[in-house]
Amino acid sequence: MNASSLRYMQVKERLIEHIAALKPHERLPSRTALSESYNAARTTIERAISELIGEGLLYARDGSGTYVAEGVRGTVRQERVGTCNWGLLVPDILHYIYPGIVRGVGDVASDHDVNLMICNTDNSYEKQTRHINKLIDSGVHGLIVVPAIYGTVDLQPFYRLKESGIPLVFCHRMIEGIQAPRVISNNFYAGYIATKHLLAAGFTKIGFISRPVYSASSERYQGYVCALTEAGIPLRPEWVVFESSFETDGEGYFSALRMLRGEDRPDGVFCFNDGIAKGAGDAAAELGLAVGTDIGVVGCDNTNICETMSPKLTSVKFQTYETGAEAARILLAGAAQISQTLVLQPELIVRESTRNLNG
Numbered sequence: 215m216n217a218s219s220l221r222y223m224q225v226k227e228r229l230i231e232h233i234a235a236l237k238p239h240e241r242l243p244s245r246t247a248l249s250e251s252y253n254a255a256r257t258t259i260e261r262a263i264s265e266l267i268g269e270g271l272l273y274a275r276d277g278s279g280t281y282v283a284e285g286v287r288g289t290v291r292q293e294r295v296g297t298c299n300w301g302l303l304v305p306d307i308l309h310y311i312y313p314g315i316v317r318g319v320g321d322v323a324s325d326h327d328v329n330l331m332i333c334n335t336d337n338s339y340e341k342q343t344r345h346i347n348k349l350i351d352s353g354v355h356g357l358i359v360v361p362a363i364y365g366t367v368d369l370q371p372f373y374r375l376k377e378s379g380i381p382l383v384f385c386h387r388m389i390e391g392i393q394a395p396r397v398i399s400n401n402f403y404a405g406y407i408a409t410k411h412l413l414a415a416g417f418t419k420i421g422f423i424s425r426p427v428y429s430a431s432s433e434r435y436q437g438y439v440c441a442l443t444e445a446g447i448p449l450r451p452e453w454v455v456f457e458s459s460f461e462t463d464g465e466g467y468f469s470a471l472r473m474l475r476g477e478d479r480p481d482g483v484f485c486f487n488d489g490i491a492k493g494a495g496d497a498a499a500e501l502g503l504a505v506g507t508d509i510g511v512v513g514c515d516n517t518n519i520c521e522t523m524s525p526k527l528t529s530v531k532f533q534t535y536e537t538g539a540e541a542a543r544i545l546l547a548g549a550a551q552i553s554q555t556l557v558l559q560p561e562l563i564v565r566e567s568t569r570n571l572n573g
Contacts, residue, residue: 223298224327225254226262233271233282242272242280299329300545301349303359305337310487310515311534312360315385318538319358326546328355337460339365346371356381356545358538361389363428364460381548385541387429395554397541401430404530404560405437408484408512411528413445415568417482417510421453423469423494424486425460431486434514438484453480457490466493474501474509481509482568488513488520491527495567506569516563525566533558 232242242248245263249256263280266272274280302319304312316332323330331354333345342362349357350371357380372392375382384396405422412420422438424431435454442449455469466485473480474497485491491513495505503509506525513520516531540556 222258222261225252225258226265227297227327228252229262229266230271233266236282238282238284240282241278242282244279297329298327298355299331299353300542301345301354301357302330302332303335303342303345303357304332305335305360305362307332307334310517311386311532314534315360315538315541318535318540319385319542320538322539322542322546328546335362337362337364339368343368343371346375350374350378350380354380356383358383358385358541358545360384360386381545383541383545386537395544395556397537397544397556397558399430399532399537400557400559401433402437402440404514404532405434405439405484406441407437407560407562408514408530409438409441410444411562411564412482412484412510412512412568413441413447415482415510417568418445418447419450419453419480420447420482420484421450421455421473421480422484423455423457423466423473423490425457425465425490427456431456434484434486450480452476462489464493466490467497468493470494470497471500474498474503483509483511485511485513487515488517488527488529491529491567492519492523495523495527506567510568512562512568520563520565523567525569528565528568529563530560531563532560 243251245256245259248259252259263272267274267280271283272280273283300323302316304316306312307316320330331349333349335342335345339362346357357375359382361384367389369389369391372382372389382394384394384398386397386399388396388398409420420442422435424435439449453473455473457465457469466489470483470493473483483494485494491511495511498505498509498511505511511527513527513529516529520527520529537558540558544554
């Protein structure tokens with residue numbers, strides 16, 4: 215469904231609601247007045263009215279205007295135009311950044327009378343494929359996807375979306391090989407500003423602990439390396455860990471424990487997310503290191519972990535609501551520009567876990 219078709223459906227639906235409130239033979243406002251009231255092109259108004267005349271809900275009198283047909287009131291609500299439905303795929307609606315993205319998409323959808331169907335993929339390609347195929351079969355009019363990252367990538371449902379003419383927008387990250395508009399977070403910049411902050415606070419021996427390698431973890435790592443290089447500090451491969459599993463139990467803890475037990479240990483660590491940062495903080499405390507002074511710790515995602523940790527955790531905050539809202543606006547416009555990429559910048563929220571060494 216393109217942008218003009220979606221707009222036309224919305225206008226026709228509003229006209230049906232207007233008709234339902236009028237009496238038989240009551241005159242409709244002029245095309246010009248309706249165009250201004252609905253903020254729609256006159257041609258869109260003309261098309262909707264012509265179809266409603268053809269469906270028997272309105273009739274025209276030459277030189278006089280358009281009127282509500284006899285016997286329409288009370289039955290119009292059963293003549294409703296098909297509702298516009300969107301699908302939204304997220305890894306887990308309860309986890310980390312995704313509630314903000316869901317709220318952003320949901321608010322824009324609600325403002326434009328679009329029904330939103332939310333599907334959790336648990337980051338599984340298999341579940342992602344099942345959900346997309348079901349949504350296509352249900353006649354969905356558009357799709358916003360935060361791509362999964364577990365398993366073997368399956369591009370077939372995305373090819374099917376294209377063949378079906380259903381607009382697609384990627385959100386937060388993208389899938390290589392699939393051309394579609396995307397609203398993404400600047401993960402490179404997240405790693406860069408986190409590491410720059412640790413350096414500015416006096417921590418110069420900085421490690422990196424991440425989830426397994428995929429697009430976001432690679433980009434945050436690149437930002438980390440760039441900040442070190444810019445400061446003239448050589449990369450220490452032994453202080454870089456990409457964990458072998460996406461499991462959350464013990465994430466960050468064992469990696470940090472091994473890293474900090476050495477005689478030559480880092481005095482700062484940038485972590486892929488707040489969960490890993492908490493694990494690193496727990497490992498530091500077990501070894502008698504004070505987070506914020508003996509070792510600086512920075513996380514990502516700015517979750518509620520930040521305020522519950524002691525000391526409170528410095529973290530990179532992503533524009534989650536704006537990411538979802540912008541993706542929805544692109545879909546609303548028809549997602550016509552397949553090369554469109556909107557990159558939203560994160561910001562650093564400084565707390566106690568990176569107190570200055572001399573402070």
